[in-house]
Amino acid sequence: MSATLLIVEDDPGLQRQLRWAYDGQEVVVAGTRAEAIAAVRAHEPAVVTLDLGLPPDPDGTAEGLALLGDVLALKPDTKVIVASGHGDRAAALAAIAGGAWDFYQKPIDIDQLGLIVQRAFHVHALEAENRRLAAAAPASAGLITAAPEMLAVTRTVERVAGADIAVMLLGASGTGKELLARALHERSPRRDRPFVAINCAAIPETLLESELFGHEKGAFTGAVKTTPGKIEQAQGGTLFLDEIGDVPLALQVKLLRFLQERVIERVGARRAIAVDVRIVCATHQDVDSMVATGRFREDLYYRLAELVVRIPALAERGGDAVLLARHFLQRHARALGRNVTGFAPDALAAIDAWNWPGNVRELENRVKRAAIMADAKLATAADLDLAQGASGEEGAAAPINLRAAREATDRRAIGRALAQSDGNVAAAARLLGVSRPTLYDLLKAYGLG
Secondary structure (H helix, E strand, O other): OOOEEEEEOOOHHHHHHHHHHOOOOEEEEEOOHHHHHHHHHHHOOOEEEEEOOOOOOOOOOHHHHHHHHHHHHHOOOOEEEEEEOOOOHHHHHHHHHOOOOEEEEOOOOHHHHHHHHHHHHHHHHHHHHHHHHHHHHHHOOOOOOOOHHHHHHHHHHHHHOOOOOOEEEEOOOOOOHHHHHHHHHHOOOOOOOOEEEEEOOOOOHHHHHHHHHEEOOOOOOOOOOOEEOHHHHOOOOEEEEEOHHHOOHHHHHHHHHHHHHOEEOOEOOOOOEEOOOEEEEEEOOOHHHHHHOOOOOHHHHHHHOOEEEEOOOHHHOOOHHHHHHHHHHHHHHHHHOOOOOEEOHHHHHHHHHOOOOOHHHHHHHHHHHHHHHOOOOEEOOOOOOOOOOOOHHHHOOOOOOHHHHHHHHHHHHHHHHHHHOOOOHHHHHHHHOOOHHHHHHHHHHOOOO
16 A cells, blocks of 8 residues: 655745655655656555646646546545645635545645645545455455454354255344345355245235245136246255245244155145255344244244344444445446546545444445436535435434443444454554453453454
8 A cells, every 4th residue: 555645736845845744754746747647657646735726827727627637547546635826715626526535725734734634644544444355355255344243244154154054144124134145055065056035025925825835737816837936946955035024824834844844735736845945034023022922933933043143234333334335336336337436525424424224225225326426536425315414213223321322332433443453453452542451351242252
């Protein structure tokens, strides 16, 4: 990762003053657009300070704005901080719209500019680390994550994928249950056989039995041909029963018989068919409560839940929202042919603060919206439709109890620190300003270790 600062300034006196102000940094100076482009190619600076008034138009901003576009085209992750000596706020705003990271006005306050530059280097380093983590994330069950809570889930998935046992995934809507089910299948010996998914909540009760078990021709009005069900279609592979909690009690009995005997009978048939499938199921409901109240058969539960995996909500996965947002923006911008390369600072702050009641699904939808709505290279909080709030559902999910609020804050901070330090506890402790033993104690207390 580059730690070079490029100063683009045509005034020799200011060049010397600015160079001395950053003696702890590798500094490169350019006085013209051509020199600056050559410096970007040669040094790949992380941060650029750019005076918009450059020759041959030192009294205007056209040359500086053109150079801004050149720099971002050559190295899109560069943090460009623009300056205008003419008090022209409109030009500064035009530069921000063109992808500049921040701006300052002349005459220069060296201390103030130094803080802006330091912050730019810090953000550049964080973004580079996030990209590295995102690139490495597919090894974790196909999920992009740096949160310890979710990494624990992916390790469990990878460990049990090869074991031919039934797995129940518990988590709120939009947390990635089907993605994890597919990961279990793709890492199992059944990977070359079918993966068949059915959403039990999306099919009317009267049709669900036929969808699962199939039917014979003439079994009911409209059954014009014999049709295999989802269980039969998954022969040799994996059957994913999403929203298993919505299966009616009468059908639960038939599903239990299949799990016990590994045979099915199509609706209207008298012949049993042997089926070899692995079962993975999921629900957002409280299955323990459903079993206790008799809404879900206990014997079926134990057949389906040989291993239970609980998936944390996105709000509980510190740092993951920004990682995922960058991934989704890159994918959707490419698919939609949009020239959006990243997020403006207000968008990153909004993503980090939002409670994400709709989890990953809501995040992807908002990012796709931003890719469409953005007028500049950097999507804003307004493009995400997050400009007015700081948390989801008017704060309904925020803890009221002070101890719970403190724990939630601690969890988020620890998650972000571990994400930034690639799981290195010593480095995370330094970021958090605590000792390593203290951080270990917190990890143990919050079940994050």
